[in-house]
Amino acid sequence: MSLKVISLNDDQNNMDDSFDLGSFQLKEHFKSKKEVLSQDRIYVYCPPELANSIGIIVEDYSFDIVVNDYTVTDFTKKVICHYQSSDLTKAQRKFLVKATEYGAWVEPLVSYLDDRLGYTEVRLLHSSYFLHQKAFSILSHKKTQVTKRFVDIVSAVLLLIVTLPFSMLTMLLIKLESPGPILFKQKRTGQYNIEFEVFKFRSMRNDAEKNGAQWASKNDARVTRVGKFIRKTRIDEIPQLINVIKGEMSIIGPRPEREVFIEDLEQEIPYYRFRHAVKPGVTGLAQVKYPYGASVEDAVWKHKYDIHYIKHHTLYLDIKILLLTVKTVLFGMGR
Incomplete structure (x- = not known):
């Protein structure tokens, strides 16, 4: 250029x-x-x-x-x-x-x-970008919200049934490999900045955060052998379907982050908390478009896709993200 x-x-x-x-x-x-x-x-x-x-x-x-x-x-x-x-x-x-x-x-x-x-250049954002309500149908149209919630519930129930054999095998392998609970629960920030407990299959040692909250890294030594596989195939995310049924999450949306990291990220990234205008997702545009990363720069890139998703949300985009996620799971292209 x-x-x-x-x-x-x-x-x-x-x-x-x-x-x-x-x-x-x-x-x-x-x-x-x-x-x-x-x-x-x-x-x-x-x-x-x-x-x-x-x-x-x-x-x-x-x-x-x-x-x-x-x-x-x-x-x-x-x-x-x-x-x-x-x-x-x-x-x-x-x-x-x-x-x-x-x-x-x-x-x-x-x-x-x-x-x-195909993403929002967040470094150029200013308030006028958000002052066109017509563009944010996911926020202002009740019909869009009802349809998305209906699709979330039906999809979550079906996925829980289809993935039950994988979940049972995963629970057994986690228990055999290392001591500690099978499910990992952690507070994340959701829609309207309300915290909730997110569920995941435990992929790290039970003492993974004995020294305090840490960014997860690509080759994190705290990850178990089973954990490495279920993270790569996204099997560790299956329990979040329970969060979807409870109404705390959606199938598609920005991934939920921890408040301790959000407080730092919002100092570096313009309008970072705007991602909380919608429910966080089990998967999202950032997850299928951007490779795994654990730094402020990576968070900036993910935010570009999250803001783009919120503004340009359509049912077609949700379906496209879901299909790309299935591709990621089948071919082990996750983090």
Whole structure:
């Protein structure tokens, strides 16, 4: 990717209503949204003091970005994105309106990146992203919530029945390998920041946290041999179906985290607690799209997918995540 930031000169900084927009021209419109999302170059307009910050965030993208080029007059198949446009001058906003009038594809930068990348660029988030209730149907539509709850209950009951043989064998192997309880119970933060006890098959030694709460790591020495297998195949998550039936969790949603870690993560990650607007899930978009990780940077990436899921939730997306989870279980692609 290449980034080109156009420095605003005095004329551009002080655009007024007499700014000449009469030379704008358009030759051809986009034929599809797919074409919009595959452009090699997009144009971004933002307050000048934010231009370099945006450049740092988007430096690893696969397409070119031109920032604050107000000399553009030909809007043939151009994608125009704006960021914090409320802080632009009246004439600069008029430039964007004219771009829309002449047929350019114009939308907020974060929304465009949502569709193009398949996750939300949380480092660019600001409050206006959340102020479009129509986009958050999972939060505002009762019908969506009732349907999701119905699917959760039916799916949880069926999965408990289907996985019963695996659960029985797992309980036996855990008991044979190491002393301690078969089920592991731990407080996690759920919807509306309410804590609950999550159930899992124990995959670590009974004294795993004798020195206090710790991030789990990929090759964690505290994990037992049985634990390594059931974590890799996600069998350790089966007891969380009980949490689903109890109404504390959903089949699909952001994975529940511990409050002790959340307090640290919300200092580093913008709007981290927004993930608690929905019930946590047994599986989720972050789990099927991002490899296992246990660091703040990994938490940032998972948050990108969690926010994207909440805003763009559909029944189709839930089904897609569920099928990808089944693939993960069958082929042992878990952590």
